Amino acid sequence: MGAVPTLGVVAIDCPDPVALAEFYRAVLDWGAPDVSDDGHWVTLPNPAGGAGIAFQRVPDYRPPAWPSADNPQQMHLDLEVTDMEAAHARVLDLGAKLLDDKPKGFRVYADPVGHPFCLCAC
Incomplete structure (x- = not known):
């Protein structure tokens, strides 16, 4: 190394x-x-x-609160996808919660314990 x-x-x-x-x-x-x-x-x-x-x-x-400065997200994962609609349905079926679908090219979700992550088709 x-x-x-x-x-x-x-x-x-x-x-x-x-x-x-x-x-x-x-x-x-x-x-x-x-x-x-x-x-x-x-x-x-x-x-x-x-x-x-x-x-x-x-x-x-304690899970992060998104968006909030009271209990901030601290970090999140960006996961790249080529089919946003199929990926969206898949993560919801697996237990994710949609937090924000307004940004163009990506959507924000929370995993089952509240960590934000994004699906990105940018």
């Missing part, structure tokens, strides 16, 4: 790492997550070899 780091995972706080990993596994159509022995840390490896997503259990988790 050199002095320049590479991105390994993006870690997301949540109340149930296994459940949230399963949601994103279904959304992204990735393989099975790697679950720690105690279930407090779950990694969803990227099958293409890039950065994955990790989920960590946080006691007394």
Whole structure:
């Protein structure tokens, strides 16, 4: 490894790492997550070899409020799609909640524990 780091995972706080990993596994159509022995840390490896997503259990988790400065989103994922209507129906069926469909080229959703994410057809 050199002095320049590479991105390994993006870690997301949540109340149930296994459940949230399963949601994103279904959304992204990735393989099975790697679950720690105690279930407090779950990694969803990227099958293409890039950065994955990790989920960590946080006691007394409070979801972000979008849009709000009181409990800000702190981060979100942009997921690129080529068929917005099909992707929209799919994520809603998997448990996402639509937050905003007004912006041109993308839509904002909340995952099952409240983290915002966008479907982008930009």
